[in-house]
Amino acid sequence: SGGNFTIPLVIRGPGGVGRQLGAEHSQRLEAYFQAVPGLKIVACSTPRNAKGLLKSAIRDENPVLFFEHVLLYNLKEDLPDDEYLLPLDKAEIVRPGKDVTVLTYSRMRHHCTQAMKSLEGKGYDPEIIDLISLKPLDLETIGASIKKTHKVIIVEECMRTGGIGAELTASIVDNFFDELDAPVLRMSSQDIPTPYNGKLEYLTIIQPPQIAEAIEKMVDGKL
Structure with missing residues (x-):
């Protein structure tokens, strides 16, 4: 349109792997839309940022996809009484x-x-960053952290092939390759339909013990 009109549209939708919902209801929709030009993609993670981001999305003049994880709806948090907005990018x-x-x-x-x-108590000091904005990526914040730590671990629930982590890795290599002291480690879900069986479902997703082990090995130079 060359800027001749706007599309102030917000589409909210649940996503992610639930608890034994099977492959039909365990979709990572963020990767589906990553290649669509002009969209903004936001993934909230707490009650505070869900409220602040949704208000900003409604005020934005562009189409915004607003993803909420099905297993985060039960989170509770004290929110400010005053009006507040959070940036989408x-x-x-x-x-x-x-x-x-x-x-x-x-x-x-x-x-x-x-x-x-x-x-x-083990002496490890990782910097944890919540991307929030999946499109566009906040390369300023990401780059500042990489220039400090020189090592990167990506933890996502998205599939490994064609997921957010794949695009993020490419962006890091394109922009901050000389800052890296080790290859980027991607920790993603397995490239299979999510099983209904609870134990199998657990095994397809990255879990906290795996993250802790990866941090130790990355910092100790064992990866």
Whole structure:
């Protein structure tokens, strides 16, 4: 349209792997739309950013896809009484650190913070960043962290092939290759339809113990 009209549209939708919902209801929809020009894609992860981001999305003049994980709807958090808005294009530093940059989003944010509990007292100091904006990526925040840690782990629930992590890895290599002291590690779901069986479902998704182990090995130079 050459800027002749706007499309102030917000589409909210649940996504992610539930609890034994099978392949039909365990979709990672963010990867489906990553290649569509002109869309903004946002993944909320807490009650606070869900409210602030949704208000910003409604005010935006562009089409915004607003993804909510099905297993985060029961989260509770005290919210500010005053009106507040959060930017649609900025990542959030969940935990500042200096050893390794951990990039994640949606439910995996909570898996990463849970993984930190097993690392407490061991001397590891990862920086955890919630991407929030999946399109466009906040390369400014991501780059600043990489220039500090020089190591990257991507933790996602998306499929490994064609997922958000694949695009993120390419962007990191394109923009910050000289800052890396090790290859980017992608921790993604397996490229199979999500099983209905609970134990099998668990095995297809990255879990906190795997994240903690990866952080230790990356920092210790064993990867």
